[in-house]
Amino acid sequence: MDFKVEHIGIAVKDLKTSISLYEQLLGSPCYKTESVASEQVDTAFFLQDHTKIELVASTDPQGVIAKFIEKKGEGLHHIAFEVPDIIGEMARLKNAGFTLLNEQPKKGADNKLVCFIHPKNCNGVLIELCQTTH
Numbered sequence: 001m002d003f004k005v006e007h008i009g010i011a012v013k014d015l016k017t018s019i020s021l022y023e024q025l026l027g028s029p030c031y032k033t034e035s036v037a038s039e040q041v042d043t044a045f046f047l048q049d050h051t052k053i054e055l056v057a058s059t060d061p062q063g064v065i066a067k068f069i070e071k072k073g074e075g076l077h078h079i080a081f082e083v084p085d086i087i088g089e090m091a092r093l094k095n096a097g098f099t100l101l102n103e104q105p106k107k108g109a110d111n112k113l114v115c116f117i118h119p120k121n122c123n124g125v126l127i128e129l130c131q132t133t134h
Helices: 015-026 064-072 086-095
Strands: 004-011 032-036 041-048 051-058 075-082 106-108 112-117 126-132
Touching (some): 015 041, 015 051, 051 064, 064 075, 086 112, 086 126
Parallel strands (some): 075 126
Antiparallel strands (some): 004 075, 032 041, 112 126
């Protein structure tokens, strides 16, 4: 399967401060912010060439991003790969022995269906599969 990096997710404590930092760092503006209530996060997106950078901040002190930051600090959270058929890829990977963190695709930010693969299967890296919805 030919996976394309769709975005790189970076866990941050403060979205507003981090947007300013990444605007300076990348020399380009944040083009979109979005709240994903089901995941208890606020997100901000940057586009560099053909790859997106997603800043992810927790909206709940007990949320998964808050717990990640508490344990590991701010930084790289996940790498997302765009797939044309998320359900097919989920089945393929599950059959290959990968542990999926959700049994069905769920709605994510930026008009995507998403599924995460447990980091223990990917050398400690959280992998997100995503498919654009219309």
